[in-house]
Amino acid sequence: QKEVEQNSGPLSVPEGAIASLNCTYSDRGSQSFFWYRQYSGKSPELIMSIYSNGDKEDGRFTAQLNKASQYVSLLIRDSQPSDSATYLCALEDSWGKFQFGAGTQVVVTP
Amino acid sequence: GAGVSQSPSNKVTEKGKDVELRCDPISGHTALYWYRQSLGQGLEFLIYFQGNSAPDKSGLPSDRFSAERTGGSVSTLTIQRTQQEDSAVYLCAAGQGAGETQYFGPGTRLLVL
Numbered sequence: 472q473k474e475v476e477q478n479s480g481p482l483s484v485p486e487g488a489i490a491s492l493n494c495t496y497s498d499r500g501s502q503s504f505f506w507y508r509q510y511s512g513k514s515p516e517l518i519m520s521i522y523s524n525g526d527k528e529d530g531r532f533t534a535q536l537n538k539a540s541q542y543v544s545l546l547i548r549d550s551q552p553s554d555s556a557t558y559l560c561a562l563e564d565s566w567g568k569f570q571f572g573a574g575t576q577v578v579v580t581p
Numbered sequence: 582g583a584g585v586s587q588s589p590s591n592k593v594t595e596k597g598k599d600v601e602l603r604c605d606p607i608s609g610h611t612a613l614y615w616y617r618q619s620l621g622q623g624l625e626f627l628i629y630f631q632g633n634s635a636p637d638k639s640g641l642p643s644d645r646f647s648a649e650r651t652g653g654s655v656s657t658l659t660i661q662r663t664q665q666e667d668s669a670v671y672l673c674a675a676g677q678g679a680g681e682t683q684y685f686g687p688g689t690r691l692l693v694l
Contacts, residue, residue: 505682505683514672516685520682559623567631569612569629572623
């Protein structure tokens with residue numbers, strides 16, 4: 472079982488709609504969670520971090536964390552073609568080591 | 582991102598040659614990771630340095646790969662006797678550790694002919 476699981480996609484989203492990305496993890500001791508965006512040919516860049524259960528909003532992005540159910544999600548509201556990218560879920564496990572999911576490819580169609 | 586630099590940005594080498602890739606994080610970034618990313622694939626963990634602790638080398642694919650970090654700052658990833666399957670983008674990421682964000686460098690694109 473992988474530490475961090477994501478659907479690989481592609482997730483096709485009409486422009487203006489909400490994109491919903493999910494991530495599950497196996498290490499219950501994980502405390503810090505991150506979402507990165509990676510454009511083709513570029514390095515991953517941080518979108519959001521979340522540490523507490525509940526929702527955290529930043530502009531059009533909302534991260535949701537549920538430690539009891541061991542999942543973290545990312546919502547992208549009013550999706551734009553520029554949001555087309557691969558989104559990586561990451562966490563710091565109970566040993567202090569970063570673990571990344573394989574990423575979900577999002578395609579926003581005009 | 583946040584000042585992590587890598588060099589060279591591109592490297593073309595012949596099969597069997599050795600290569601050295603460099604990562605220069607921001608001062609104070611105690612955690613440093615190396616990843617490999619093949620075309621269209623996810624991040625493959627290679628090695629992790631945290632402060633003065635012994636590095637986690639569990640991701641190194643073979644004994645041809647090694648890495649060191651001098652003075653808790655600059656890190657060098659060395660690939661000996663390169664093979665064509667080593668062709669990939671090698672990414673370095675660094676952060677302050679303990680729940681803090683990692684920031685990625687721009688990567689080194691390695692092509693082994």
